[in-house]
Amino acid sequence: MKLLKRPLPALFLLSALPLLQACGGDGSAEKKFSVRFSPQVGTQPLSCSASYPNIGKTGTTIELLEFKMYVRDVTLVRANGEKHALKLDQDGTWQRDAIALLDFEDGTGTCDTGSPETRMEVVGRAPDFNDYTGLEFKVGLPEEQNHLDGATAPAPLNSPGMWWSWKGGYKFVRLDVRSTKNATWFFHLGASGCTGSTAEGYTCASTNQSTVALSGFDPEANQVVLDLAALYADSDLDHSVDFKTDNIAGCMSSLSDPECAALFSQVGLTAEGSPREVPASFIRVR
Amino acid sequence: MTSRALLSWSTAVLSVLLLTACEEEKKPYAWQLPPGFPEPFVPADNPMSEEKVELGRHLFYDERLSGNGTMSCASCHEQQRAFSDAKATPSGSTGHAVPRNSPGLANVAYLATYTWANPVLDTLEKQALVPLFAETPLELGMGTRLAEVLQRLREDARYKELFQAAFPEDKDPIHEDNVVKALASFQRTMISGNSPYDRYLQGDSTALSAAARRGMELFFGERAECYHCHSGPHQTNSFRSKDTKLSERDFQNTGLYNVDGLGAYPVNNTGLFEFTNNPKDMGRFRVPPLRNVSLTAPYMHDGSIATLEEVLDFYMAGGREVTSGPHAGDGRTNPLKNPLVRPFELDAQERADLIAFLESLTDMDFVNDPRLSNPFEE
Numbered sequence: 001m002k003l004l005k006r007p008l009p010a011l012f013l014l015s016a017l018p019l020l021q022a023c024g025g026d027g028s029a030e031k032k033f034s035v036r037f038s039p040q041v042g043t044q045p046l047s048c049s050a051s052y053p054n055i056g057k058t059g060t061t062i063e064l065l066e067f068k069m070y071v072r073d074v075t076l077v078r079a080n081g082e083k084h085a086l087k088l089d090q091d092g093t094w095q096r097d098a099i100a101l102l103d104f105e106d107g108t109g110t111c112d113t114g115s116p117e118t119r120m121e122v123v124g125r126a127p128d129f130n131d132y133t134g135l136e137f138k139v140g141l142p143e144e145q146n147h148l149d150g151a152t153a154p155a156p157l158n159s160p161g162m163w164w165s166w167k168g169g170y171k172f173v174r175l176d177v178r179s180t181k182n183a184t185w186f187f188h189l190g191a192s193g194c195t196g197s198t199a200e201g202y203t204c205a206s207t208n209q210s211t212v213a214l215s216g217f218d219p220e221a222n223q224v225v226l227d228l229a230a231l232y233a234d235s236d237l238d239h240s241v242d243f244k245t246d247n248i249a250g251c252m253s254s255l256s257d258p259e260c261a262a263l264f265s266q267v268g269l270t271a272e273g274s275p276r277e278v279p280a281s282f283i284r285v286r
Numbered sequence: 287m288t289s290r291a292l293l294s295w296s297t298a299v300l301s302v303l304l305l306t307a308c309e310e311e312k313k314p315y316a317w318q319l320p321p322g323f324p325e326p327f328v329p330a331d332n333p334m335s336e337e338k339v340e341l342g343r344h345l346f347y348d349e350r351l352s353g354n355g356t357m358s359c360a361s362c363h364e365q366q367r368a369f370s371d372a373k374a375t376p377s378g379s380t381g382h383a384v385p386r387n388s389p390g391l392a393n394v395a396y397l398a399t400y401t402w403a404n405p406v407l408d409t410l411e412k413q414a415l416v417p418l419f420a421e422t423p424l425e426l427g428m429g430t431r432l433a434e435v436l437q438r439l440r441e442d443a444r445y446k447e448l449f450q451a452a453f454p455e456d457k458d459p460i461h462e463d464n465v466v467k468a469l470a471s472f473q474r475t476m477i478s479g480n481s482p483y484d485r486y487l488q489g490d491s492t493a494l495s496a497a498a499r500r501g502m503e504l505f506f507g508e509r510a511e512c513y514h515c516h517s518g519p520h521q522t523n524s525f526r527s528k529d530t531k532l533s534e535r536d537f538q539n540t541g542l543y544n545v546d547g548l549g550a551y552p553v554n555n556t557g558l559f560e561f562t563n564n565p566k567d568m569g570r571f572r573v574p575p576l577r578n579v580s581l582t583a584p585y586m587h588d589g590s591i592a593t594l595e596e597v598l599d600f601y602m603a604g605g606r607e608v609t610s611g612p613h614a615g616d617g618r619t620n621p622l623k624n625p626l627v628r629p630f631e632l633d634a635q636e637r638a639d640l641i642a643f644l645e646s647l648t649d650m651d652f653v654n655d656p657r658l659s660n661p662f663e664e
Contacts, residue, residue: 112535112567114534151518152324154529155530159534160398160530160536167506183623184625198489241625243628243630247630
């Protein structure tokens with residue numbers, strides 16, 4: 001009987017919760033936040049049915065073929081620096097644990113390898129403060145979850161086309177475009193130089209882990225821009241592959257791939273795959 | 287306790303008992319999946335059952351299913367060849383030339399789309415209609431003589447039993463819809479997961495020879511670049527399981543032909559273009575899975591490459607130059623070719639290693655599995 005009496009104060013608190021929530025903004029309750037992503041070329045929205053001129057060092061014209069990416073540990077930062085990781089909705093398709101898949105193509109137009117579904121946001125709960133001014137997230141998957149079985153792993157880790165192999169792991173970013181000279185110009189960001197086996201596990205020379213930190217980000221008002229014009233600014237999307245120093249038009253993340261360095265810098269990686277500051281160009285706040 | 291309360295209480299107990307009884311009847315189909323194989327996708331209107339699989343197995347091997355009684359599915363899909371037929375392209379039951387190669391059927395349950403290039407055939411049920419009913423090319427030719435084919439089945443007491451067991455709620459179960467459902471159910475059991483490569487993935491580090499392991503490195507490496515398209519557990523990016531959420535529609539032009547210099551493929555084999563009429567889909571075909579690939583020669587959608595050695599030559603050259611005949615043209619410069627198909631070099635040892643890896647995908651248990659064999663020869 002003693003035990004029965006104890007929960008009563010807690011019950012009172014619970015009934016008072018709606019009142020507290022009504023006040024809002026002081027962090028005593030949780031609130032649903034949507035961190036929105038805006039794929040763009042310059043200031044134009046990115047679409048599967050448009051051409052975008054003046055891209056990269058040669059001013060080529062690009063069309064989108066495919067664009068998906070994994071992000072994780074999406075965290076809101078208060079004005080005082082306090083960080084609150086979003087507790088992601090576990091929706092069974094796009095989000096699991098702290099990992100979210102974003103899908104920026106709708107399978108129409110030039111994006112004919114893709115799925116009709118799109119996903120432009122990360123949705124989760126965080127304490128309800130009204131002074132969130134920053135955003136942090138990591139790109140891709142952590143090494144310990146990067147060598148799962150892409151067939152049996154739970155969604156969103158079973159997206160076909162985002163998985164290379166047990167050894168290679170997942171594509172953290174898959175961005176394929178057509179340029180004037182190249183039918184496909186790839187940017188597949190992932191770990192590289194991996195060795196091992198399913199039985200013994202894998203280790204990778206470059207795990208290519210990067211963290212994006214954005215200031216001036218109010219989740220209610222702002223979006224995360226992913227600007228392809230800025231991403232490709234220092235790349236030549238029209239170069240022809242010589243099949244000696246370079247096998248593929250674009251970057252497949254291997255250390256010897258001459259086209260990776262210019263792209264890596266835009267996602268916060270040195271040419272060797274170590275973290276560095278992310279410039280406010282490809283990924284920035286709008 | 288009042289009598290009314292007692293009544294409702296006993297009703298509740300009774301209904302729980304009834305529910306349990308129903309649930310027992312509907313117990314899920316017992317997949318016998320190799321380690322690491324997810325449950326295949328199964329359409330909601332055709333749940334798996336042992337009985338459907340057994341019926342489908344009979345139908346698959348039964349020549350009475352063709353209009354003129356001369357061919358069964360197994361005529362072009364022989365178990366000993368991992369359910370392919372060793373022909374470049376087969377002929378239908380009435381002699382029609384079929385323009386495309388009979389593909390092996392190992393793990394077809396996991397494909398996202400069916401046939402070489404059709405983007406809308408996304409279940410084995412829809413696929414089955416093609417060989418059964420299509421008229422150009424005519425394969426089994428069941429459509430033109432449907433009543434006659436069904437009558438043959440109705441007259442066989444064995445089928446009466448098999449259909450009744452498979453479709454117990456259907457008063458008159460011998461009809462084409464159930465034929466299709468049973469065939470699809472049987473094909474979903476064509477699971478191949480005990481090749482040396484599978485055993486290696488399952489943790490047996492001795493399952494692969496040293497050569498096959500070196501070949502595997504090449505297969506999954508950036509030089510040979512096989513794995514970008516032959517990705518995933520069955521070496522194809524066409525994949526769907528029960529839990530797959532996002533579909534992928536990936537068809538590739540590998541530079542086999544270039545008859546007009548603008549990328550054209552022979553008119554009877556234009557791939558995805560045949561269905562979409564979109565010029566950039568010319569010559570694009572679904573990436574075939576590679577389990578048991580050493581048993582499924584000849585290769586490519588039209589069987590135009592005879593051996594695995596020649597397949598390596600083809601990919602190392604970054605496409606194929608056809609030097610004479612009506613299909614002459616340089617596929618290596620096909621403008622619609624996937625850029626990942628580009629020249630690369632392998633020395634003799636590396637070639638042998640890559641072949642050894644492809645041979646390690648052969649699953650002899652699959653081709654000898656009695657559950658997949660001809661029931662009329664038992």
